[in-house]
Amino acid sequence: YMETLLAGVEDLKRVVKRGETVNTLDMTNPFPFLMNLRAPKGGWLTLHMNRTISEDVHPAPEVMFADSDHVMIAKMSMVQSTADLMKQVYGDWLDANYGERVETLYWTRWSHRKPALRPATQLP
Numbered sequence: 001y002m003e004t005l006l007a008g009v010e011d012l013k014r015v016v017k018r019g020e021t022v023n024t025l026d027m028t029n030p031f032p033f034l035m036n037l038r039a040p041k042g043g044w045l046t047l048h049m050n051r052t053i054s055e056d057v058h059p060a061p062e063v064m065f066a067d068s069d070h071v072m073i074a075k076m077s078m079v080q081s082t083a084d085l086m087k088q089v090y091g092d093w094l095d096a097n098y099g100e101r102v103e104t105l106y107w108t109r110w111s112h113r114k115p116a117l118r119p120a121t122q123l124p
Contacts, residue, residue: 015100
């Protein structure tokens, strides 16, 4: 698992700018801690399929990604069913609302919300 996190950090180092946030649709979001970043507003402490979140009951994407500049979904998660559910629930919205989608060996990353959709707190 640590190998996947370190690979995610390496990918994010290339794109995260000062003051930006990373949200992770996995069991936990380790990237703010690992990279000394501010935690994203709207992000959850933990996600677990059918315990804290489900296909029918989940936060609206506008809430979940309130100020997330980057969103990561694990391809090899500690709880793969949760990561798969998150991609199913939020994948199309992320594709439509983020400018960049990158696939790496361990992660799918969406980066840089489209300018018309940035909250006022993120305006340049």
